[in-house]
Amino acid sequence: MRKGTCFACLLLLSGALAGQSRFVRFDHLNLDDGLSQGSVYAILQDRMGFLWFGTQDGLNKYDGYDFTVYRHDKYDSGSISDNCIYSLFEDRDGYLWIGTLSGGLNRFDPRTRRFKSFRYAANDPRGLTSNLVTSIWQDRKGTVWVGTDNGLNRLERDGFVSYFKGGPSYAGKRVNCIYEDSKGTLWVGTTTGLYRYDTLTASFVAHKLSAKKTNTDDHIMALHESGAGVLYIGTHGDGLFAGTMVSGELPEFRQIVLEGPELDEVSSIVSDPEGNLWIGFHEEGLVRWSPQTGEQLHLRANPVQFTSLSNDRVSSLAFDSFGNLWVGTLNGINKLNLINRKFSFYQNRPGIQGDIANSVFAIAKDPEGNIWTGTRGGLFRMDKKGNIREYLHGTSASRRADAIRSIYCVSNASHYTLWIGTEQGTLETLDPTTGKFRSFVVDPKWRENPIYVIRTDPNGTFWLGTLEGLYSVETTTMRIRHHDWQDSARAGTRRKEIRSIEVDNDGTLWIGTRGAGLLHYDPHRDAFRSFVHNPADSFSISSNVIASISIDAKENVLWIGTASGFNRFVPAEGRFYSYTERDGLPNDVVYGVLPDNDGVLWLSTNNGIVRFDPKSETFRRYDASDGLQGTEFNAGAYHKSVDGELFFGGINGYNSFYPNAIRDNALKPDVVLTGFKVFNEDYDLPKAPEYTDTIRLSHRDDVFSFEFSALHLTAPQKNQYAYKLEGFDQNWTSTQRRFATYTNLDPGKYTFRVKASNNDGVWNDTGLTVVILIEPPFWSTWWFYAICSLVVFTLIFAAYRMRIARIYP
Numbered sequence: 001m002r003k004g005t006c007f008a009c010l011l012l013l014s015g016a017l018a019g020q021s022r023f024v025r026f027d028h029l030n031l032d033d034g035l036s037q038g039s040v041y042a043i044l045q046d047r048m049g050f051l052w053f054g055t056q057d058g059l060n061k062y063d064g065y066d067f068t069v070y071r072h073d074k075y076d077s078g079s080i081s082d083n084c085i086y087s088l089f090e091d092r093d094g095y096l097w098i099g100t101l102s103g104g105l106n107r108f109d110p111r112t113r114r115f116k117s118f119r120y121a122a123n124d125p126r127g128l129t130s131n132l133v134t135s136i137w138q139d140r141k142g143t144v145w146v147g148t149d150n151g152l153n154r155l156e157r158d159g160f161v162s163y164f165k166g167g168p169s170y171a172g173k174r175v176n177c178i179y180e181d182s183k184g185t186l187w188v189g190t191t192t193g194l195y196r197y198d199t200l201t202a203s204f205v206a207h208k209l210s211a212k213k214t215n216t217d218d219h220i221m222a223l224h225e226s227g228a229g230v231l232y233i234g235t236h237g238d239g240l241f242a243g244t245m246v247s248g249e250l251p252e253f254r255q256i257v258l259e260g261p262e263l264d265e266v267s268s269i270v271s272d273p274e275g276n277l278w279i280g281f282h283e284e285g286l287v288r289w290s291p292q293t294g295e296q297l298h299l300r301a302n303p304v305q306f307t308s309l310s311n312d313r314v315s316s317l318a319f320d321s322f323g324n325l326w327v328g329t330l331n332g333i334n335k336l337n338l339i340n341r342k343f344s345f346y347q348n349r350p351g352i353q354g355d356i357a358n359s360v361f362a363i364a365k366d367p368e369g370n371i372w373t374g375t376r377g378g379l380f381r382m383d384k385k386g387n388i389r390e391y392l393h394g395t396s397a398s399r400r401a402d403a404i405r406s407i408y409c410v411s412n413a414s415h416y417t418l419w420i421g422t423e424q425g426t427l428e429t430l431d432p433t434t435g436k437f438r439s440f441v442v443d444p445k446w447r448e449n450p451i452y453v454i455r456t457d458p459n460g461t462f463w464l465g466t467l468e469g470l471y472s473v474e475t476t477t478m479r480i481r482h483h484d485w486q487d488s489a490r491a492g493t494r495r496k497e498i499r500s501i502e503v504d505n506d507g508t509l510w511i512g513t514r515g516a517g518l519l520h521y522d523p524h525r526d527a528f529r530s531f532v533h534n535p536a537d538s539f540s541i542s543s544n545v546i547a548s549i550s551i552d553a554k555e556n557v558l559w560i561g562t563a564s565g566f567n568r569f570v571p572a573e574g575r576f577y578s579y580t581e582r583d584g585l586p587n588d589v590v591y592g593v594l595p596d597n598d599g600v601l602w603l604s605t606n607n608g609i610v611r612f613d614p615k616s617e618t619f620r621r622y623d624a625s626d627g628l629q630g631t632e633f634n635a636g637a638y639h640k641s642v643d644g645e646l647f648f649g650g651i652n653g654y655n656s657f658y659p660n661a662i663r664d665n666a667l668k669p670d671v672v673l674t675g676f677k678v679f680n681e682d683y684d685l686p687k688a689p690e691y692t693d694t695i696r697l698s699h700r701d702d703v704f705s706f707e708f709s710a711l712h713l714t715a716p717q718k719n720q721y722a723y724k725l726e727g728f729d730q731n732w733t734s735t736q737r738r739f740a741t742y743t744n745l746d747p748g749k750y751t752f753r754v755k756a757s758n759n760d761g762v763w764n765d766t767g768l769t770v771v772i773l774i775e776p777p778f779w780s781t782w783w784f785y786a787i788c789s790l791v792v793f794t795l796i797f798a799a800y801r802m803r804i805a806r807i808y809p
Contacts, residue, residue, distance in 0.1 A: 024299055025345065025627075030332035032769050034067035036060055040328030043318035044088040044095065046110070048690055049711030053333060054085025059098060059108075063674055063709040064716035065738065070115075072103065080106050080130075080160075081117035083676065089136035091144065099133025105146055118160075126159025127173065137178035139186055142675050147175025152188055152204075163204060164190065172301030181231055189220025194233060203421045209233060209241045209253045213252050224269035224277075228341040232256075232292065233276060234266025240279060242291075258287060268317040271323070272338065278325060280314030286327060299770035305351035310334055322667060322714050340714045340759065341627035342662045343609070347653040348373060348380040348388055351735045357390070360649025361634050362410040364418070364640040366432070372418060373654060374407025379420060381432075391430070409636060411462075413455040421451025425466065427480075428472070442471055442480055452636055455501040455509075457523075465498030470511065470521070484621040485511075485519055485528040497637060502558075510558060518560065518569070531569075531576070542567055542578040547635045550593040550601065559601055561590030566603065566612070579617075586610055586621040592638025604633035604648040609655070625715035625759065628780060629653035664760035669712030669719060671756045671768040674738075678704045694771045701774070705741040708768060710756035718759035725772075726751040747776035 014618040029035055029341040035053065042054035053060040059080055061068040072080040082103025088096045096108040104130060123128040128148065128394040132678040133216035135147035151165035151170035166172030167791060179191040188204065195204040209218050222234030231251055233241040237260060243251030254749040258279075268280040276796040279287045285300040302308035309327065316328035323339035323551045348357040355377070362374030369384045379391040409421035420428040425448050427440040443449050446468055453465035462473040485496070498510035511519040517532035518541055543564035550559040558569040565580040565588050579585050587607035594602045603610040608631050624630055632650040637649025647656045672690040676683045685692050689707075696706065709720040723740045724731040733740070740752075755767035778784050 004706055015773070024297070025338055026309055026327070026334040027307075028332055029062075029336055030310070034069075035332060036069040038066065038070070038332045039315070039330050040333055041086050041315050042088040042099075043316045043326050043328050044090060044096075045318065045320045046090050047094055048110070049321065049713075050690075051326065051713065051781050052088055052096065052750055053328065054098065054316075056084050058083050059085050064670070064711060064713045064719075065709060066674075070108075079113040079734065080108070080115045081119065087133060087147075089138065091138045092142060097136045097138075097144065097146075098132070099136055099146070102131050104128055104131040105133050111687050113688050117406070118155075124159070126161075128160055129153055129162045129165045131610075133511075134176055135173065135178045137180060137186075139180045143186075145178050145754050147620075148603050149174045151175065152178075164195075170322035176221050177223045179225070179231075179589075181225045182229060187223055187231070187245050189223050189233065191219050191236075194216045194220050194476045195228075196377075207237070207253075209235070210255065214280055221266050222269045222273065224281075226271040226275060226277065226291070227273065228275060228291070229528055232271075232554075234269050234279065236265050236282070239264040240266055240269075240277075241659065256289070258289060260287075260298055262282070263287065263298075263798050267314055270317045270319055270370065272319065272323075272325075273411060278317055280317050280327065281312075281315075283312055284660050285312040286307050286314055286317075302351050303328075306353055308351060309700055316355065320713055322665075322712060324713060335713075337627075337714060338668055342626065343627040343655040343657045345629055345655055346371070346382065347652060348375060348377075348382075348390070351764070354564060358653050359634065359651050360637045360654045361406060361408050361651050362421075362495070363639040363647040363654060364410040364412045365639065365645065365647065366418070367642070370432070371411050371647070371656075372412065373649065374410045374420065378404045378431075379410070391435075406450075408452050409454050411456070419454050419462065421466075422449045423448070425449030425451060427451060427464065440478060440480070442466065442481060443468060446748050452497075453501050453504055457503045457507055457509075459507070461523075463501050463503070465501050466513065467497050469496035470498055470501075470509075472523075483521070485521065492754060499547055500549045501595075502551050504551055505553050510549050510551065512549050512560065514545050517541055517544040518549075520571075539575040539577070541569070541576045542580070547591045548593045548638065550595055552595065552599075554599075554732065559593050559595075561603060563592045564588050566590050566593075567613075579612075580621075583617075584619045584641050586619065591633050591635045592648055594638055594648075596646065597644050598659070600659065601644055602648075602659065604650070606632050606640055609633070609648055611659075623718075625718060627655065629655055654745070663710075664762060665714060665758050666762055666763055669707060669710035669756050669758050671710050671754050671764060673706060673768060673770060674709045675707030676704070677707070680705070692770065694773065696773045696775065698775055699747050699777045699780075702745065703741070703743045705739055706752055706770070707739045708754045708756075709738055710758070710764070712756075712758040715759035720757040720761065721754060722756075723752070723754045726753065743775060747774045747780065749773055791797050 004553060030038060033188055037055040037057035039056045040053050044052045051062040059070040070080050071083050072081060074146055083101035084101035085098055086101060087099035094110060096110060098106040104117055107116045118128050120131045130148035132149040133146055134149060137145045146153040146471060150162040152175050153160040164173035172747055173190040173192055175188055175190050179187045188195045194207045196207055198205050208524035219236040220233060221236050224232050231243045241253045243253040263284055264281040266279055267282050270278050275291060277289045279289060288297040299309050301310060301312045311329035311331035311581060313330040314327055318326045325336040327334040349355045357375050357377035359376045360373050366373045371382045373380045381389045404570060406423040407420055409424060409774060411419040418430040418432060427442055429438045438749040449468045451464050451466050455463045460475055462475060464471040470485060472481050495515035497514040499514050502510045509521040511521060519528055520529045531541055533544050543562035545563035546560055548561040559568040560569055565578045566585055568577045580588050582734050582788055587605035589606045592604040601612040603612060608621050608623040608628060619720050622628060629650045633648055633650040639647040645653060645656055645658055673692055674689055676689055676695060678684060722734045724732045727741060728745060741765050750772040752770045752772055753766050753767060755763060757763040
């Protein structure tokens with residue numbers, strides 16, 4: 001596995017989580033996904049890339065898609081000795097060591113899939129000191145150390161050497177953790193203190209964490225050394241301690257005081273490449289703490305947030321080789337993706353699923369860096385520190401909870417004054433410095449005339465798109481005028497609803513309507529021209545329902561998002577060129593269109609965010625696994641800031657990103673064989689599938705199938721595959737399925753190859769290779785032909801001799 005490469009990629013994306021610190025989102029695995037039981041006490045990734053989870057009811061092996069569960073079988077001496085798994089460790093030879101609740105120590109050979117157990121025996125002085133194994137470690141010399149609830153054991157060829165073992169009149173020490181630091185010092189944490197192994201005396205020396213306490217008062221639960229050489233000690237009752245490791249000197253430990261009550265029962269510790277410490281607690285969830293800045297993020301289970309931590313009792317933590325943090329709790333597995341979140345994700349009311357304040361219809365970023373969002377629940381502002389303030393829009397007389405209605409558009413184009421369009425049809429202005437609102441009724445003829453879009457032209461005139469058509473606002477006098485386009489254009493509909501407006505360089509307006517197509521308005525001549533869909537004309541606009549318009553003045557084209565495809569309009573030709581799902585567009589409903597600074601277009605749809613390259617005419621889709629608020633976005637909720645940051649809002653919050661900062665995951669996945677079946681039954685291979693490179697079959701085995709997996713666990717549902725059976729297939733078969741079936745092949749030698757990509761389409765072209773040898777029936781073998789030839793020759797020769805004998809008796 002390529003851990004170094006992955007961590008380098010993670011460093012390149014450092015700070016990504018900090019940008020989303022209020023909106024951390026976990027993926028979950030539980031019994032519905034195949035996990036054998038919900039209490040996850042131990043997590044390990046082996047050298048092949050599989051993840052292993054120890055639970056109360058079985059050992060689980062995970063390939064990113066499926067779980068393989070190992071349980072005790074009393075009729076099989078090679079099965080695991082107990083189902084409750086407390087600890088896991090992989091040694092330098094690839095063997096997996098498993099500590100159990102009551103079955104002692106197990107060594108698992110992943111090649112043969114067999115277990116060997118080591119148990120406590122009362123009359124064996126060289127045996128394991130207890131069947132409850134809490135921790136396992138292999139030091140740099142290759143020695144395996146085993147912690148139990150009755151002391152520490154060192155494995156040797158003829159048995160175990162024990163330390164801290166109890167006697168008839170006293171109890172042994174419970175060993176909770178074992179760790180070897182970067183200097184080669186072995187540390188052991190017990191319920192009665194911290195110990196260091198002295199190689200000169202071959203004995204353990206006690207260390208106090210605090211001068212105010214005795215060593216036996218220290219209840220040690222976790223040990224971990226960071227990349228900076230700091231040894232961290234997690235305790236039960238006194239929280240976190242740290243000691244800097246200096247060559248030739250023993251560390252002095254200091255207590256780390258974390259913000260928040262009851263953060264004193266540490267269960268597990270890991271660190272990321274940025275140097276942040278991730279600390280699991282017995283009852284208080286998960287904390288990310290920065291030793292450099294002291295910044296702290298406390299993550300807890302939230303019953304109304306389905307993407308929160310699943311349970312506050314964290315029992316195990318582990319990073320995989322792709323930068324994902326895996327969290328074991330009493331309610332299943334949690335995965336936090338720290339490397340593949342390409343988009344920052346925000347919510348006005350964090351974590352509250354379905355809250356109307358998180359359904360975003362409008363976004364604007366002001367010159368101070370504040371982000372303003374219009375929602376079904378009013379207007380919100382988030383400052384650069386992530387602090388969120390809610391504004392009850394309207395005049396002072398109407399700012400009541402029962403007066404809050406949806407905000408459909410927000411514009412900050414007028415000298416720090418915020419312009420706001422409401423569902424009622426009032427135009428609101430807000431002075432952010434004073435917090436004062438002013439309210440203007442756009443058209444008193446209409447009881448409700450929602451304002452969907454606000455744009456300004458070079459002359460400073462504001463243009464409003466509403467349910468009842470187009471309005472202009474002279475900002476100096478606040479004179480509002482209605483421009484009735486149906487009097488000057490034949491639209492074929494009575495609908496006047498306007499959803500998008502863009503101002504061209506010449507001051508003319510391009511207007512997108514909901515049902516009446518595209519309009520071009522010249523304010524100088526007060527003249528409209530309409531463009532509508534014509535089923536008989538393939539060069540007409542693809543839909544009359546238009547959600548967004550983007551003008552490319554350099555190329556003199558318009559890019560238009562509609563309810564039925566994405567359109568490129570060339571005004572000089574009067575032609576529209578449409579792109580739909582048939583052309584690779586992931587979804588035909590295009591809500592927002594924004595150009596980045598390189599001319600690439602970004603689209604929000606009902607199937608994620610899409611990157612469109614106009615030069616190659618190719619689409620690239622992003623979804624929730626990349627950090628999006630969800631799959632479905634909202635009309636009107638798109639914005640490009642002055643510094644090039646793009647924003648898109650949807651039904652569950654909003655996303656922001658700088659296009660040039662988006663990087664694909666460069667790590668190629670390892671591809672392994674996970675199963676082989678004949679006639680849809682598991683075939684008895686001499687070795688585990690992932691270690692198998694050659695399979696021999698009989699000619700009778702004429703229906704067989706391969707199962708395979710790309711061990712890239714970031715977003716496995718997006719991994720892609722291509723396979724080919726050399727000697728039979730002429731071309732590669734591309735698929736997202738993980739199996740391939742073949743029937744009625746002729747005897748001979750074949751080579752099965754699989755290559756795979758990660759979630760960002762980066763391929764491992766070397767992939768997996770398995771040789772298939774199909775033995776011919778005996779009547780088709782050379783030796784059968786030889787025997788038959790010999791028999792025929794013998795018969796001919798015998799007949800010849802008999803004939804000669806008759807002629808010459």
